Amino acid sequence: NAGVTQTPKFRILKIGQSMTLQCTQDMNHNYMYWYRQDPGMGLKLIYYSVGAGITDKGEVPNGYNVSRSTTEDFPLRLELAAPSQTSVYFCASSYSPGMNTEAFFGQGTRLTVV
Protein backbone atom coordinates (compact mmCIF):
# COMPACT_ATOMS: atom_id res chain seq x y z
CA ASN A 1 0.00 0.00 0.00
CA ALA A 2 1.39 3.39 -0.99
CA GLY A 3 -0.61 5.36 1.61
CA VAL A 4 0.02 9.10 1.28
CA THR A 5 2.49 10.13 -1.42
CA GLN A 6 4.01 13.59 -1.72
CA THR A 7 6.05 15.01 -4.55
CA PRO A 8 8.60 16.48 -4.84
CA LYS A 9 10.69 15.53 -1.79
CA PHE A 10 12.94 18.57 -2.10
CA ARG A 11 12.66 21.89 -3.93
CA ILE A 12 14.47 25.20 -4.03
CA LEU A 13 12.45 28.20 -5.20
CA LYS A 14 13.41 31.77 -5.88
CA ILE A 15 11.43 34.54 -4.25
CA GLY A 16 8.30 35.27 -6.29
CA GLN A 17 8.20 31.93 -8.08
CA SER A 18 5.22 29.65 -7.84
CA MET A 19 4.89 25.91 -7.43
CA THR A 20 2.47 23.17 -6.55
CA LEU A 21 3.14 20.53 -3.94
CA GLN A 22 1.41 17.32 -4.91
CA CYS A 23 -0.32 14.95 -2.52
CA THR A 24 -2.22 11.79 -3.35
CA GLN A 25 -3.63 9.00 -1.18
CA ASP A 26 -4.92 5.58 -2.14
CA MET A 27 -6.90 4.81 1.02
CA ASN A 28 -10.16 6.41 -0.16
CA HIS A 29 -10.01 8.88 2.73
CA ASN A 30 -12.36 11.83 2.56
CA TYR A 31 -10.35 14.00 4.94
CA MET A 32 -7.04 15.47 3.90
CA TYR A 33 -4.73 18.03 5.49
CA TRP A 34 -1.67 20.13 4.79
CA TYR A 35 0.73 20.97 7.61
CA ARG A 36 3.97 22.87 7.71
CA GLN A 37 6.73 22.03 10.15
CA ASP A 38 9.15 24.70 11.30
CA PRO A 39 12.06 23.97 13.65
CA GLY A 40 11.02 24.07 17.27
CA MET A 41 7.43 24.90 16.34
CA GLY A 42 5.76 21.56 15.79
CA LEU A 43 3.30 21.24 12.92
CA LYS A 44 0.81 23.92 11.96
CA LEU A 45 -2.32 23.26 9.87
CA ILE A 46 -2.43 25.21 6.61
CA TYR A 47 -5.59 23.91 4.90
CA TYR A 48 -7.81 20.90 5.14
CA SER A 49 -10.53 19.26 3.08
CA VAL A 50 -13.51 17.16 4.13
CA GLY A 51 -14.18 15.80 0.66
CA ALA A 52 -13.96 16.53 -3.04
CA GLY A 53 -14.86 20.16 -3.70
CA ILE A 54 -14.77 21.22 -0.03
CA THR A 55 -11.79 22.93 1.55
CA ASP A 56 -11.25 25.22 4.51
CA LYS A 57 -8.50 27.28 6.08
CA GLY A 58 -6.38 26.08 8.96
CA GLU A 59 -4.18 28.09 11.30
CA VAL A 60 -1.67 29.49 8.77
CA PRO A 61 -3.33 29.72 5.30
CA ASN A 62 -1.86 33.01 4.08
CA GLY A 63 0.22 32.63 0.92
CA TYR A 64 -1.26 29.25 0.01
CA ASN A 65 -4.15 27.88 -1.98
CA VAL A 66 -5.63 24.41 -2.31
CA SER A 67 -8.09 22.54 -4.44
CA ARG A 68 -9.76 19.14 -4.13
CA SER A 69 -11.20 17.96 -7.41
CA THR A 70 -10.91 14.25 -6.58
CA THR A 71 -10.91 12.16 -3.42
CA GLU A 72 -7.33 11.06 -4.04
CA ASP A 73 -5.56 14.36 -4.70
CA PHE A 74 -5.06 17.48 -2.58
CA PRO A 75 -2.46 19.80 -4.13
CA LEU A 76 -1.07 22.83 -2.29
CA ARG A 77 -0.23 25.90 -4.37
CA LEU A 78 2.28 28.62 -3.52
CA GLU A 79 1.68 31.59 -5.83
CA LEU A 80 4.43 34.03 -4.83
CA ALA A 81 7.06 32.24 -2.83
CA ALA A 82 8.54 34.11 0.12
CA PRO A 83 11.44 33.20 2.44
CA SER A 84 8.93 32.76 5.28
CA GLN A 85 7.55 29.77 3.40
CA THR A 86 10.80 27.87 3.79
CA SER A 87 9.63 24.82 5.71
CA VAL A 88 8.87 21.12 5.57
CA TYR A 89 5.37 20.42 4.31
CA PHE A 90 3.39 17.35 5.25
CA CYS A 91 0.21 16.08 3.71
CA ALA A 92 -2.04 13.79 5.75
CA SER A 93 -5.33 11.97 5.37
CA SER A 94 -7.87 10.32 7.64
CA TYR A 95 -10.90 8.12 7.14
CA SER A 96 -13.32 9.63 9.59
CA PRO A 97 -14.16 13.15 10.72
CA GLY A 98 -14.15 12.07 14.30
CA MET A 99 -11.45 13.20 16.65
CA ASN A 100 -10.58 9.59 17.45
CA THR A 101 -9.17 8.96 14.01
CA GLU A 102 -5.59 8.24 13.10
CA ALA A 103 -4.08 10.52 10.48
CA PHE A 104 -1.67 9.03 7.95
CA PHE A 105 1.20 11.25 6.86
CA GLY A 106 3.30 11.49 3.74
CA GLN A 107 7.09 11.68 3.89
CA GLY A 108 7.16 15.44 3.49
CA THR A 109 8.42 18.05 1.03
CA ARG A 110 11.38 20.16 2.10
CA LEU A 111 11.03 23.59 0.49
CA THR A 112 13.65 26.33 0.53
CA VAL A 113 12.87 29.81 -0.77
CA VAL A 114 15.93 31.93 -1.57
Added chain:
Amino acid sequence: AQSVTQPDIHITVSEGASLELRCNYSYGATPYLFWYVQSPGQGLQLLLKYFSGDTLVQGIKGFEAEFKRSQSSFNLRKPSVHWSDAAEYFCAVGVRTRRIAQKLVFGQGTRLTINP
Protein backbone atom coordinates in the same frame (compact mmCIF):
# COMPACT_ATOMS: atom_id res chain seq x y z
CA ALA B 1 -7.34 28.01 22.99
CA GLN B 2 -6.10 24.48 22.70
CA SER B 3 -2.38 23.89 22.97
CA VAL B 4 0.17 21.17 23.56
CA THR B 5 3.46 21.69 25.39
CA GLN B 6 6.43 19.39 25.28
CA PRO B 7 8.82 20.89 27.83
CA ASP B 8 11.92 19.01 26.66
CA ILE B 9 13.27 20.03 23.26
CA HIS B 10 16.12 17.52 23.33
CA ILE B 11 16.73 14.46 25.48
CA THR B 12 19.73 12.13 25.45
CA VAL B 13 19.58 8.69 27.03
CA SER B 14 21.83 5.66 26.95
CA GLU B 15 20.82 2.55 25.08
CA GLY B 16 18.98 0.23 27.43
CA ALA B 17 17.93 3.02 29.79
CA SER B 18 14.33 3.92 30.48
CA LEU B 19 12.66 6.87 28.80
CA GLU B 20 9.91 9.31 29.64
CA LEU B 21 8.86 12.13 27.33
CA ARG B 22 6.56 14.75 28.80
CA CYS B 23 3.45 16.20 27.24
CA ASN B 24 0.94 18.65 28.70
CA TYR B 25 -2.19 19.77 26.91
CA SER B 26 -4.78 22.48 27.24
CA TYR B 27 -8.21 21.68 25.86
CA GLY B 28 -11.65 22.39 27.26
CA ALA B 29 -13.38 19.21 26.15
CA THR B 30 -12.54 15.53 26.44
CA PRO B 31 -9.08 15.21 24.92
CA TYR B 32 -8.19 12.80 22.17
CA LEU B 33 -4.43 12.38 22.49
CA PHE B 34 -1.79 11.03 20.19
CA TRP B 35 1.94 10.39 20.10
CA TYR B 36 3.65 10.41 16.71
CA VAL B 37 7.26 9.59 15.87
CA GLN B 38 9.26 11.06 13.02
CA SER B 39 12.42 9.24 12.02
CA PRO B 40 15.02 11.21 10.05
CA GLY B 41 13.79 11.97 6.55
CA GLN B 42 10.48 10.24 7.16
CA GLY B 43 6.90 11.27 7.70
CA LEU B 44 5.07 10.94 10.98
CA GLN B 45 4.02 7.53 12.24
CA LEU B 46 1.41 6.97 14.92
CA LEU B 47 2.83 5.36 18.07
CA LEU B 48 -0.32 5.28 20.18
CA LYS B 49 -3.54 7.09 20.92
CA TYR B 50 -5.92 7.69 23.81
CA PHE B 51 -9.63 8.21 23.33
CA SER B 52 -11.29 6.87 26.46
CA GLY B 53 -11.20 4.01 28.93
CA ASP B 54 -8.00 2.67 30.42
CA THR B 55 -5.67 5.58 31.07
CA LEU B 56 -2.58 3.49 30.31
CA VAL B 57 -2.35 2.81 26.60
CA GLN B 58 0.03 0.55 24.77
CA GLY B 59 1.49 1.37 21.41
CA ILE B 60 3.87 0.03 18.85
CA LYS B 61 7.60 -0.54 19.33
CA GLY B 62 7.18 -1.14 23.08
CA PHE B 63 5.95 2.37 23.93
CA GLU B 64 3.20 3.20 26.38
CA ALA B 65 1.61 6.41 27.59
CA GLU B 66 -0.44 7.35 30.61
CA PHE B 67 -3.26 9.88 30.55
CA LYS B 68 -3.62 11.89 33.76
CA ARG B 69 -6.59 14.22 33.59
CA SER B 70 -5.76 15.93 36.90
CA GLN B 71 -2.36 16.93 35.54
CA SER B 72 -3.44 17.48 31.91
CA SER B 73 -0.61 15.21 30.91
CA PHE B 74 -0.01 12.37 28.49
CA ASN B 75 3.58 11.24 29.03
CA LEU B 76 5.24 8.68 26.79
CA ARG B 77 7.39 5.93 28.30
CA LYS B 78 9.56 3.03 27.27
CA PRO B 79 11.31 0.71 29.75
CA SER B 80 14.44 0.16 27.65
CA VAL B 81 15.37 2.21 24.60
CA HIS B 82 17.08 0.92 21.49
CA TRP B 83 19.37 2.85 19.16
CA SER B 84 16.61 2.73 16.54
CA ASP B 85 14.38 4.84 18.81
CA ALA B 86 16.43 7.94 18.01
CA ALA B 87 13.90 10.24 16.36
CA GLU B 88 11.67 13.21 17.00
CA TYR B 89 8.52 12.63 19.00
CA PHE B 90 5.37 14.71 18.77
CA CYS B 91 2.44 14.82 21.13
CA ALA B 92 -0.85 16.01 19.66
CA VAL B 93 -4.43 16.63 20.72
CA GLY B 94 -7.34 16.15 18.33
CA VAL B 95 -9.77 19.06 18.26
CA ARG B 96 -13.01 19.70 16.45
CA THR B 97 -13.18 22.27 13.65
CA ARG B 98 -16.26 24.06 12.37
CA ARG B 99 -16.64 21.55 9.56
CA ILE B 100 -16.44 18.67 12.03
CA ALA B 101 -13.09 17.56 10.73
CA GLN B 102 -10.30 16.42 12.90
CA LYS B 103 -7.56 18.93 13.45
CA LEU B 104 -4.41 17.90 15.22
CA VAL B 105 -2.71 20.45 17.42
CA PHE B 106 0.91 19.45 17.84
CA GLY B 107 3.50 20.14 20.47
CA GLN B 108 6.89 21.48 19.53
CA GLY B 109 8.46 18.04 19.46
CA THR B 110 11.18 16.34 21.50
CA ARG B 111 14.31 15.15 19.77
CA LEU B 112 15.63 11.91 21.28
CA THR B 113 19.29 10.99 20.98
CA ILE B 114 20.53 7.56 22.06
CA ASN B 115 24.06 7.10 23.37
CA PRO B 116 25.59 3.69 22.63
